[in-house]
Amino acid sequence: MALGYVVIGFSVAATAYALGMNTANVLGMQMFVYAGTSQLIGTKLLAAGASLMAVIATTFIVNLRHLLMSSSLAPHLQALKPWQLAAFTASLSDEAFALHSTTFASGRSQSRAELFTVNLVLHAAWLSGALGAIFLQMDESYLQTFGLDYAPSAMFIALLALLSRDSMQRLIMVFCGAFSVVLVRLGVGPESVLISTIAGASLGTWIESWTSKKSSLQSLV
Numbered sequence: 001m002a003l004g005y006v007v008i009g010f011s012v013a014a015t016a017y018a019l020g021m022n023t024a025n026v027l028g029m030q031m032f033v034y035a036g037t038s039q040l041i042g043t044k045l046l047a048a049g050a051s052l053m054a055v056i057a058t059t060f061i062v063n064l065r066h067l068l069m070s071s072s073l074a075p076h077l078q079a080l081k082p083w084q085l086a087a088f089t090a091s092l093s094d095e096a097f098a099l100h101s102t103t104f105a106s107g108r109s110q111s112r113a114e115l116f117t118v119n120l121v122l123h124a125a126w127l128s129g130a131l132g133a134i135f136l137q138m139d140e141s142y143l144q145t146f147g148l149d150y151a152p153s154a155m156f157i158a159l160l161a162l163l164s165r166d167s168m169q170r171l172i173m174v175f176c177g178a179f180s181v182v183l184v185r186l187g188v189g190p191e192s193v194l195i196s197t198i199a200g201a202s203l204g205t206w207i208e209s210w211t212s213k214k215s216s217l218q219s220l221v
Helices: 002-018 023-033 036-047 052-062 065-076 082-090 094-105 112-136 141-145 148-163 167-185 192-220
Strands: none
Touching: 002 023, 002 036, 002 112, 023 036, 023 112, 036 052, 065 094, 065 192, 082 112, 094 112, 167 192
């Protein structure tokens, strides 16, 4: 996963360079924003002359999925102090969430050291990719030249495979993906990810509830 982050960090930094951002701005976004999609959208909005509030509002909507991720992990993080929770969530990414979720789902707990090591290793890989782009002064045209533009998609496919444990989860994954594509085709923006996630989670909850009630009735009969 860290190797994939090197490539993604490189691609985000290279894209920012191509849109006219300087070295300090690129490094600042990699360190403090640390969200590939938001960084790409933010840099393109800035390059297009959008207002600061428009950039903040857009990236806020895009990153609303972190509310769902944090809620999912919250029951397993009750031993952390408030400042530790703040540090953990500040370094939480989609891939780190997937790794933590897989571990917790297996029934194994994680120590504070392991929790933070996973997040920090991925963040360090992200920064190393950006430093590579800065040092080599490369823009996004190099991504297609070396075939690196497919790396983010490949990593997310691998994450889905890791998280898929039964037919129900695979069904919800397919539904969310298809629904998100439909929303995008209808003109919905980045918030299509959040909408499809909520719709998929609701569908999965309803199916599990219906299946449980059906099993209960059959046992009574």
